[in-house]
Amino acid sequence: MEAIGRNPRINYERVNYYETLNEYQFKARFRLTKIQFSEVLSQIENEIVQTNLNKKEIAPNIQLLVALRFYATGCFLQVVADFCGMCTKTAQQIVHRLSLAIAKQLFQKYVRIxxxxxxxxxxxxxxxxxxxxxxxxxxxxxxxxxxxxxxxxxxxxxxxxxxxxxxxxxxxxxxxxxxxxxxxxxxxxxxxxxxxxxxxxxxxxxxxxxxxxxxxxxxxxxxxxxxxxxxxxxxxxxxxxxxxxxxxxxxxxxxxxxxxxxxxxxxxxxxxxxxxxxxxxxxxxxxxxxxxxxxxxxxxxxxxxxxxxxxxxxxxxxxxxxx
Structure with a gap:
């Protein structure tokens, strides 16, 4: 009987859409302009904990793109992970971490009377x-x-x-x-x-x-x-x-x-x-x-x-x- 081993490690191709897309394409896919994206990133960057994928750190801007893509589509996390070049579990952890960071750091600043x-x-x-x-x-x-x-x-x-x-x-x-x-x-x-x-x-x-x-x-x-x-x-x-x-x-x-x-x-x-x-x-x-x-x-x-x-x-x- 053939032994069942671990799944082979997959090297995903990760794209930095902030650099590859123009302003219109970026806003259509992530709902924020590049200026707004940079503004949000600068305020929560300290709260983002680095994660490892294939022993490579995922940059904070890539993590924010993952969360924005999930908010902008509402689809399954597996689809978001494939779009951003990572496994589903990593995308899930990033979405939860970024949602907590945005809510904790920015809610009282932008939602107020x-x-x-x-x-x-x-x-x-x-x-x-x-x-x-x-x-x-x-x-x-x-x-x-x-x-x-x-x-x-x-x-x-x-x-x-x-x-x-x-x-x-x-x-x-x-x-x-x-x-x-x-x-x-x-x-x-x-x-x-x-x-x-x-x-x-x-x-x-x-x-x-x-x-x-x-x-x-x-x-x-x-x-x-x-x-x-x-x-x-x-x-x-x-x-x-x-x-x-x-x-x-x-x-x-x-x-x-x-x-x-x-x-x-x-x-x-x-x-x-x-x-x-x-x-x-x-x-x-x-x-x-x-x-x-x-x-x-x-x-x-x-x-x-x-x-x-x-x-x-x-x-x-x-x-x-x-x-």
């Missing part, structure tokens, strides 16, 4: 231009990100009302379609209003941290002095106009979810990890990268550029977990 009065006035004026709703800081809603069942006694907690397993992600979005607050830790069976009731965002509005600012939500939320929902049975013309303005302004959160999912299909197609913390870190990482692309797309008027460059870190409710 600016608290200064002039910044809040700017946000409210931009939201007012959508349909005339005054004092609106942002629109609030939740989106279900598909996951694979984690198994165990609590497996059914992750099944949502639509019948599939998911993580229920709450986001607060402004008129630039940027994510200003993100809560990623609740199973799919949790109601949207429960997530908001237990979020730090609610405590911040209760303490009037944002002055007289308002947020808009759908009928799944309860009305508060700072949270407005549509009228159930509008009768008068004024009530009908209020609902129309409310819907037109609140739809920016739905548009944000659409842009986020198209930019990083891993949000739409879901993850197939065996631990919830790994899925959470991927969601947080893609939220950071999405905000980076939105920030560079919007036009910054003269005179307020310095507001965006001042580091102003808030503690945002999220759950970055070690895998």
């Amino acid at each position: 600016l608290r200064r009065e002039e910044d809040l006035i700017k946000i409210m004026s931009q939201n007012f231009q959508v349909s005339g709703m005054i004092r609106v800081v942002g629109a609030l809603d939740c989106v279900h990100v598909k996951i694979q069942s984690y198994g165990g006694e609590d497996a059914e907690l992750w099944r949502n009302r639509k019948g599939f397993f998911s993580i229920n992600v709450q986001c607060l979005v402004n008129s630039d379609l940027e994510i200003m607050d993100c809560v990623v830790r609740w199973p799919g069976s949790t109601h949207d209003s429960t997530i908001f009731s237990h979020s730090r965002l609610k405590c911040r509005f209760d303490e009037m941290e944002f002055g007289n600012g308002l947020i808009l939500g759908d009928r799944g939320y309860r009305n508060h002095r700072y949270l407005m929902t549509p009228l159930t049975n509008p009768i008068t013309p004024a009530e009908v106009l209020f609902n129309e303005a409310h819907i037109r302004t609140r739809c920016m959160v739905e548009r944000c979810f659409g842009c986020w999912g198209r930019m990083f299909p891993v949000i739409t197609m879901g993850t197939r990890f065996r631990k919830p913390e790994r899925s959470i870190n991927v969601i947080l990482a893609t939220a950071v990268l999405y905000n980076i692309t939105r920030r560079d797309k919007k036009k910054i008027p003269q005179g307020i550029t310095h507001y965006l460059s001042i580091p102003q870190i808030d503690i945002i409710e999220c759950q970055v977990l070690e895998s």
Whole structure:
């Protein structure tokens, strides 16, 4: 009987796509421009632990390309590994490591609500231009990100009302379609209003941290002095106009979810990890990268550029977990 030995070692051909692709080709495959890629890499490079493949170190820029390719396709890790020239296990380790590094180092910097009065006035004026709703800081809603069942006694907690397993992600979005607050830790069976009731965002509005600012939500939320929902049975013309303005302004959160999912299909197609913390870190990482692309797309008027460059870190409710 022929003995079965170990699989022979394969020498993969690894390509540095940062150097071989032009700007358009690079952005189409990795969703970031080369300038944005360099900016992200410079901020997380110290967190990246070198891995070995065939006794050769994998450079930090190659590792970031692996993670971006996974976010931009949402496909199996084996496909990403073949594209980047490495084995599946190495690609898996890199994706988990990079997702944790991005979420840990960059989330509080790029996903935040600016608290200064002039910044809040700017946000409210931009939201007012959508349909005339005054004092609106942002629109609030939740989106279900598909996951694979984690198994165990609590497996059914992750099944949502639509019948599939998911993580229920709450986001607060402004008129630039940027994510200003993100809560990623609740199973799919949790109601949207429960997530908001237990979020730090609610405590911040209760303490009037944002002055007289308002947020808009759908009928799944309860009305508060700072949270407005549509009228159930509008009768008068004024009530009908209020609902129309409310819907037109609140739809920016739905548009944000659409842009986020198209930019990083891993949000739409879901993850197939065996631990919830790994899925959470991927969601947080893609939220950071999405905000980076939105920030560079919007036009910054003269005179307020310095507001965006001042580091102003808030503690945002999220759950970055070690895998």
